[in-house]
Amino acid sequence: MRVGILIAAAALSLGLAGCGIAGHETRDPAILDVPVGFEPIPVPAHNPLTPAKVELGERLFFDLDLSEDRSLSCASCHFENAAFADPRRLSPGVHGRLGIRNSPSLVNVAYLNLLFWDGGALTLEAQALGPLEADFEMNMNLGDLITRVESDPSYVSQFEEALGEGPSIRTLTQALASFQRTIRSGGSRYDRYVSGAVDALTDSERRGLELFRGKANCASCHNGFLFTNQAFENNGIEPAGSDSGRARITLDPADFLEFRVPSLRNVEKTAPYMHDGRFDSLEDVIDHYDQGGTGVRNQSALITPLRLTDQEKRDLIAFLNSLTDETILTGLTP
Amino acid sequence: MKTIRTFFLPALLASVFLMGCDADSMNSEEEVDLTLRMQGMFGSQQLISGQTYDHNGANITVTTARVYLSDFVLTTADGQEVTVSTDPVTVPAKDANDNDVTHSVTDKIVLTKHDMGMEYYHFGTVPEGDYTSMSFRVGIVGQDNRIDASQVPASHPLAKQTDKNNHWNWANGYIYLRLDGEVDTDGDGSVDEVWETHIGKENFSRVVSIDTDFTLDHEMGNLLHLMVDYKHFIHMVDLADPTERLSHTGDNLPVANKVAGMMDGAFMIHGVHMDEGSHTH
Numbered sequence: 299m300r301v302g303i304l305i306a307a308a309a310l311s312l313g314l315a316g317c318g319i320a321g322h323e324t325r326d327p328a329i330l331d332v333p334v335g336f337e338p339i340p341v342p343a344h345n346p347l348t349p350a351k352v353e354l355g356e357r358l359f360f361d362l363d364l365s366e367d368r369s370l371s372c373a374s375c376h377f378e379n380a381a382f383a384d385p386r387r388l389s390p391g392v393h394g395r396l397g398i399r400n401s402p403s404l405v406n407v408a409y410l411n412l413l414f415w416d417g418g419a420l421t422l423e424a425q426a427l428g429p430l431e432a433d434f435e436m437n438m439n440l441g442d443l444i445t446r447v448e449s450d451p452s453y454v455s456q457f458e459e460a461l462g463e464g465p466s467i468r469t470l471t472q473a474l475a476s477f478q479r480t481i482r483s484g485g486s487r488y489d490r491y492v493s494g495a496v497d498a499l500t501d502s503e504r505r506g507l508e509l510f511r512g513k514a515n516c517a518s519c520h521n522g523f524l525f526t527n528q529a530f531e532n533n534g535i536e537p538a539g540s541d542s543g544r545a546r547i548t549l550d551p552a553d554f555l556e557f558r559v560p561s562l563r564n565v566e567k568t569a570p571y572m573h574d575g576r577f578d579s580l581e582d583v584i585d586h587y588d589q590g591g592t593g594v595r596n597q598s599a600l601i602t603p604l605r606l607t608d609q610e611k612r613d614l615i616a617f618l619n620s621l622t623d624e625t626i627l628t629g630l631t632p
Numbered sequence: 633m634k635t636i637r638t639f640f641l642p643a644l645l646a647s648v649f650l651m652g653c654d655a656d657s658m659n660s661e662e663e664v665d666l667t668l669r670m671q672g673m674f675g676s677q678q679l680i681s682g683q684t685y686d687h688n689g690a691n692i693t694v695t696t697a698r699v700y701l702s703d704f705v706l707t708t709a710d711g712q713e714v715t716v717s718t719d720p721v722t723v724p725a726k727d728a729n730d731n732d733v734t735h736s737v738t739d740k741i742v743l744t745k746h747d748m749g750m751e752y753y754h755f756g757t758v759p760e761g762d763y764t765s766m767s768f769r770v771g772i773v774g775q776d777n778r779i780d781a782s783q784v785p786a787s788h789p790l791a792k793q794t795d796k797n798n799h800w801n802w803a804n805g806y807i808y809l810r811l812d813g814e815v816d817t818d819g820d821g822s823v824d825e826v827w828e829t830h831i832g833k834e835n836f837s838r839v840v841s842i843d844t845d846f847t848l849d850h851e852m853g854n855l856l857h858l859m860v861d862y863k864h865f866i867h868m869v870d871l872a873d874p875t876e877r878l879s880h881t882g883d884n885l886p887v888a889n890k891v892a893g894m895m896d897g898a899f900m901i902h903g904v905h906m907d908e909g910s911h912t913h
Contacts, residue, residue, distance in 0.1 A: 340732070342724055342732065343724075343734070344723075344724055344734075344783060345783075411730055412726075412730060414802065416803075417730075418800070418801075418802045418803040418804060419801065419802070419804060420725070420726045420730075420778065420780055420804045421724060421726075421732075421780045421782075421783075423724075423780055423782045423783060424780045424781065424782045424783075424801070424804060425801075426782070427782055427792065427801045428801040428802050430801075431797065431801055432801070432802070439794070439795075440792055440793070440794040440797065441794030441795055444794060466786060467782055467786070467791070467792045467794065468782060468783050468784075468785070468786070471782040471783070472783075540883065542882075545882075546803065546882045546883070547803045547804075547882070549833055549835060549881075549882055549885070
């Protein structure tokens, strides 16, 4: 029932502004607004999106108290000015501990069907507990986490107001997920171009777009309004350490070294690249694909030598840079 | 006993048309309120968190000893299967194709916490009488293993445990068997390295069937005493060997296979006693 209301509200919000719905489930239509060409935000029926939950989730997202030694928040590894990714190859966790993967961008994360580079989390709510508990990230015991949040009376009252009950694993993850569902971006020059502003892209960027869809074959995986098909692919990079990618989740050898196809929106701002941040620049990434990967075991058949000219590489990168939405980089807070 | 048999004859005839019966759906005077006592052992010794045990010649401690059990079935002497269910809890989940669904968990699920001394689990009512076997699954499988554990009410055994987690955040699914501790690797008598055996994923779930005659009777006994030997699970694992010391299933399949292969023999029905009712879970 609530989903139906939300979807209808989302559809209406594309054309209307300022229409509110009264009551406990009051929604600010702005939190359901989506860019032109985007699908309605998937919101689970058990966790309807409300301004109060979003506000609480935002507070939690930036709260250092959510880490063991109170040194890290979610935002410590998801920087707003880096499209909610991390410009470091690996993000230091508590006590400087390093994991094995680059922190992915959270932009448009509401649309992802499975979370993490390997799809190990089923929902945005469940995903929140991964970094909170991981000993190389925030290293919080869940009981201690709830006790810490409960010790702040202002949190308790905010939880009561937003969710009708106090802090718990369930309510905390619902609030964090709600905030993250509002991190949306679709205001790039490319978006203006496809909306009819033909001058929004330069000649080089338009040539890059043609390459992206054609010779360079990027769009085989990076397609749709998110520029990802949400599949898991082995893109032909040599393994580092023992990370087996999607196979770690499925235990299926056919999934060896497969990782999520990431969205390319704001890709200019989300360096370094690949699941382990091994490439510092888009030039490195293009060179990797141009040579057809490394031929590692289980490499996707889609990765073949491209034989791009230097000009074509420049055009392709120019197009990728046109996917930047400057508004997401500052003051996103809904 | 005659009364019970008299009752069971028509019941047996009726059961010809039924695949089984739900313990909670039975409504008869001839029922008994069943409690399961799960006693944690390490070999022949009581399992006590932090105590030092010998394991294949090495001193080890056990600081976490937990196992998920589901799909309980009691088989009566006349072949009737009695299943155990609980009040449903409905939570978000993904189906096998990763589509969003909601799912109701109705199965009786037990999460042992022998490192905390928890032993008693209320099962509801089952028919009084003679039984010949009990079976259950070590692990959580199917749709129950694809729920969003973060959204399960805290009182349910499938909820995120706030003391020590029995659910993988990074690889959605329950940790069927969680054993943690320390091991003496240099033989000086003192434990010096952490060991962890975390087994999950459906390939490593096993159904355990214990063929033992027992009688449940409201006058003679309603407390079914099941012993679980955690040492047996890791009997084939050399915890002093650095390649076997840590296993989280996917990162150490050889150890996961060894442990799964030992699940069947790790349980034993000790008997049936009268439940004094001084415990609730």
